[in-house]
Amino acid sequence: MNDLTIRPAEATDLPAIVAMLADDPLGATRESPDDLTPYQDAYARIAADPHQHLVVAESAGRTVGTLQLTVIPGLSRRGATRTLIEAVRIHADARGTGLGTVLIEWAVEQSRTLGAELVQLTSDATRTDAHRFYERLGFTASHLGFKLDLR
Template structure:
């Protein structure tokens, strides 16, 4: 995939990113690609925070993947810093091409480069294919997650 560039997202990438977030049954019910205003506000906060790394994968000038990498310093594990990988999305035309692997491996390498001792992610309980994908990449299902809507 030598024609692929993984780079920091810009505000101009928002339509493509939001379209990918909305392109599955879960995203379709919670995303609003026709109203980018809330995404612009969120992007500004992400872009200003050095602990947030919102990236896109671009091929031939077209955004084909995205993920968010968040750096979290902590006290547990002897003061270990960890990263959390969130919102991994691959354009429908690129699924099965190896792009998801390349994007996640980029995040793991970037986590190492940033001095982190642990990289973690969550995946919705209904995304069984994603669970198998992450396990193939060496991630282990180690926790049970909880959310509370506010």
């Protein structure tokens, strides 16, 4: 992937992003690539928020990866800013090429540039392969997360 480009996502990238979100057993149960309306609304909110950085990775004119980086100012840790990496996805054809590592390294470097003192990420408890991947990149499993569905 010598021609790899990581750039801000555009509205025209939504079909490829949503397809990657849906392309695994977990995503297949919660994403709906046939109806982009809710994703278009979400994209508009993300694009309008300067603390949100939704990016895609392109190679040979194809979207092959994506992630969202969120900047979170806070009071804890002596007023530290942190970033949160979410929705990391690699196209099935590009898995195993090192693209995931490149995307995470980009997010960590971008976090430094944005003044963050801590980078955190979320990963569903069932994604054990992803957990090993993040640990290889230096991340430490440090918290137990909880969710409350408000729908």
